[in-house]
Amino acid sequence: MPVWDPDRYLQFADSRTRPFLDLIAQVPGAPASIVDLGCGPGHLTRHLRARWPQARILGIDSSAEMIDEAIRSNFDAFASYDAADVTTWQPNGPVDLFVSNAMFQWVPNQLEVIARLLQFVAPGGTFAVQVPNNADSPTHVTLAEVAQQEPFAQHLTHARRLPTTDPALYLEFFADRGYLVDAWETTYLHVLPGADPVFDWISGTGARPYLQALPDDLVAPFTDEVKVRSREAYPTHSWGTPLPFRRTFAVATRP
Template sequence: MDDDDSGPAPRPQPQPAPRLQPPREWDAGSYQVVSTPHQGWGAEILDRLPLRGDETVLDLGCGTGRVTAQLLERLPRGRVVGIDGSAAMVAEAQRLLGSDRATFRQADLVAFTVDEPADAALSSATFHWIADHDALFPRIRAALKPGAPFVAQCGGRGNIATVVAAVLAVSAREPFAAALGDWPGPWNFAGPEETRRRLERAGFAVERVWLQDSPKRPQRLREFLRTVSLGSHLECLPQELRDPFLDAVVVQLGPDPVHDYVRLNIVARAG
């Protein structure tokens, strides 16, 4: 039978609109304790950033300054400007590291500006929280001098698939479904192909973009989920449902779960 004889094509069903959220507030004290995996990833991307030691470098999504501290060790004559969307993170980074060589600002990464273009930029474990990468990369390019190196790492396609599946299963149940429903979550786990295209459109010369498996077993799992993975979900729930939701996700994950992290890595230069 020809396809034309099979009747009219089914009408596409409307898809739920993405829930675009501004940068959320974080528990900076808890993050400083539980973010050990992020510190390791930060060290990896620092190894990919060529520096003389006297540059001004942007730390995009600086958090509490764990990676900033490592970066300062490589900049004995330089300085770091840390930018993060969370006021609590910025305050903690300023308390721990603030000086004439390290300054910190609260700003949305799709809207930030700098007084003068920087010599380099890096970002660790941040971009997967940003819905609009088409807006993100041009903003970063505008903040850099021509030829400036840019290295980054974030969650990529397939990241924490077991956690996502557990969260979706619990979110579909009452009493959580009324607030969370079929929301896929706040994450934007992009692949290398579309990321390369976005970077090139933004004016970057891309050296390499790739995915890398990096499984971790977070310590203090419940606190890690509350502080890192599920913060946006908890903000959507009334206060009395937050602990029950968190407990249900922990049970859904099962005993001693491994987070199947997949990292999206970027090495590029401003064109």
């Protein structure tokens, strides 16, 4: 289980927030109870509050570091946070809206977990999910290729490459269970500033399991090799480094 760094994750907070706003914009109705699965450092709570001022909000995340930051950073009398593993956690009662932003790609059996949570969706409630769908991009291919080289490979046998999740997968999954589904895909073209910005981006998310599995003396050479390949795959211009990032969305509402 990777240890999450809230400061590193929030380095690109604005770019990581936009997909969440695009997701909740399609959620119908006015949910009275909201559970944010994989809430991270709680920086998205204010957007939920702005959209649904009267809702009770519960943020769940497996990272104690993220939950500590969420509690420190948010002063909301009707929002709370709890550190828990989504694969086993369950709410105390029906929930009007489950929302999850860039979390379920980390769950190996995500459809089984979602299926279990659907039993807690209130009538007329919604399950809204967004996941990256760019596992075939140079960022992830680079991590996987470097991880297969020695001396890194012997330490990274359990490092898991993130999956691709096509919107059609969610459409079929939710529709088969009687939900009304809005599923789509968007490619964001982020323009990143600074030196080695692509590595900075992935170091807060996709690269963390690799970096944390390596002994200290191999972190720097692994990082250097990934940076070199990332510069080749994503050339820098005078105005920044463009990073295409494809994401899958699904908003499924129970009739």
